Amino acid sequence: MPKVSDEHRTEKRQQIIAATLRCVERDGFHKTTMAAVIEESGLSAGSVYTYFRGKHEIIHAIASSGVTGVKDAIDRLTPEAGSSETPPPPGQALEAATQHLLDFSGQLGIDLPRIALQTWAEAARDDEFLALMAPEARGIRAAWRRYAESAIGSGLLRKDADPDRVAMVLTGMLPGFILQRVVMGDVTPSTYAAGLNDLLGTSG
Template sequence: MPKISDEHRAEKRQQIIAAMLRCVERDGFHKTTMAAVVEESGLSAGSVYTYFRGKNDIIRAIAESGLTGISAAIQRLIPEKGSDQTAPPPEQAIEAATQHLLDLAEHLGVDLPRIAMQTWAEAARDPEIHAVMAPEARRIRASWRTYAESAIDSGLVRSDADPERIAMVLTGLLPGFILQRIMLGDVTPKVYAAGLADLLSGPGVVR
């Protein structure tokens, strides 16, 4: 029997992950079953279970792969050490991160904001899902901290600011965007970023 190549294995895993995302978007996280994922994937049950033991295993793969790419998108905003470039202001950084999420959702053909909300709700209920999702949340916040340090070095934020506290706030802005996108439907990356710029340019605010 010929050996399965790494490329083939990765392709099948992505096929199953994509099926999982479509099921969650359509039916909700809690109602999505492995049987539904198998049917959606077009593969046999044996094939699916060869790659994933169950639903939580697929979720772990999604989280560990950094599917949303938010952390990587933030890292791309940070100038390389020793370069003459400066970090973009916070409003531009938030616009880039939120736009990346929407662009990726369009590319994948799924509503990533809605899937993210459902996954967070499940993480709040299920300790096992929480344990799976928390490391990715920490990676995102760590990326924002690195950005904050760069913004301080670039003179965009006062020199005595705490980068960890800034990272906490910037991390929280992403779920806020997603929530309003789902519930109200009138928020866009550009409008959201403009609102942040207005807030940061108020009287007495030093930039």
């Protein structure tokens, strides 16, 4: 029997994760069952259970994978240590992060903002689920902190600005964008960034 390649294994896991996200978007976490995931994935039950023993394992994989890619998107805005490059100003950085979320949603064919709201609601009621989701949130805040340090060093923010506090605020602006996107539907990355520029009294 031929050995299954790592690439094939990764592809199947991603297929199952994407199917789970589609189910969650449609039915919510509680109503999403393994039977629904199996049907949505187009794989056999045996194939799905080969990679995940149950829904909890799939959710753990989703949480630990940083599925939105927001942390990596923020890190790409931050020049490497010792580089002479300048990071984008806060408005542009926020616009890039929120636009990445929407672009990635389009690539997956899934409404990630809607899923994010359901994720937070689940984390608020389930301590185990919260423990799964917290590392990604901490990773996003750490990425914003690295950006803040670079922005302070480049003169984009006050020299006495606290990178930890800046990171807290920028981290909080992502959920604000997502909430308004889902509930009101009229916020865009560009208008959201423009609002931050208005608050800061900057033009970029």
